[in-house]
Ligand SMILES: Nc1ncnc2c1ncn2[C@@H]1O[C@H](COP(=O)(O)OP(=O)(O)OP(=O)(O)O)[C@@H](O)[C@H]1O
């Protein structure tokens with residue numbers, strides 16, 4: 164659907180994006196995560212055509228859209244991380260203004276924005292002043308405006324920040340619906356539990372580079388397989404330890420009574436065989452679980468390095 168290739172952006176001597184690569188396939192709900200200052204907003208602004216890259220490409224439908232800003236604007240709807248101030252502007256005028264920016268006027272504009280206001284549950288707020296809306300309403304309004312030209316790609320920069328749990332839930336449901344309706348969505352967020360619940364794919368950016376990319380299922384499986392197995396037995400502890408020591412996929416064993424903690428290199432099927440072997444040897448196994456990992460654990464592990472990034476002539 165779109166591909167970011169070798170994207171670089173410097174702010175003075177500071178390199179905010181350092182040869183960033185990213186592929187987002189059609190229909191994905193892609194979570195874009197990284198610590199503060201990683202370069203998420205910078206990347207998203209470049210994708211929205213609001214910031215110029217120093218190097219690199221954004222390929223949409225086989226064309227480098229950075230060279231054709233109109234193509235970029237047509238394909239992408241962007242919801243920024245900051246809402247802005249709109250004095251004396253009503254919701255209807257706000258939507259009309261953005262529709263006009265895309266060359267949509269009159270009845271067509273009204274029909275389109277009413278449909279969108281309805282979708283984000285603001286149909287009864289058309290005559291309200293934008294600045295008088297609550298934060299949650301402003302966020303939803305901003306989402307509606309990002310969709311005014313019916314873009315195929317929707318880009319959202321921390322849309323859930325500052326929202327209460329109910330509004331976040333509502334927002335998430337709208338995004339899932341949009342995704343089901345065929346929109347490809349790229350969303351940056353710090354609320355990792357929410358991303359793991361909603362996203363199909365995930366990319367982690369750190370220091371202006373993509374450090375990990377994969378489907379949500381793949382990545383969570385990877386996190387889990389790095390975690391130890393915890394086995395509790397009711398009897399025959401010595402027999403269990405003897406069998407475990409002999410097993411070729413067992414790396415380390417520690418006993419934290421009544422638990423045996425085992426780092427185990429195998430997959431789920433290997434785990435099942437290990438359990439079978441223990442039971443068949445007459446060991447009474449009380450519980451046998453792989454400690455569940457989370458996106459938080461992974462995020463903490465891979466974003467530890469916080470070196471300053473300066474532009475230098477010998478940088479790869
Ligand atoms: N206009 C600017 N001038 C100078 N430096 C900037 C500018 N905008 C961003 N930066 C720097 O570029 C780096 C990346 O910033 P960016 O806003 O893209 O990060 P982010 O991943 O969105 O962070 P956050 O999670 O805090 O929103 C940061 O170190 C930031 O200080």
Ligand SMILES: [Mg+2]
Pocket residue numbers: 203204205244320
């Ligand atoms: Mg940001």
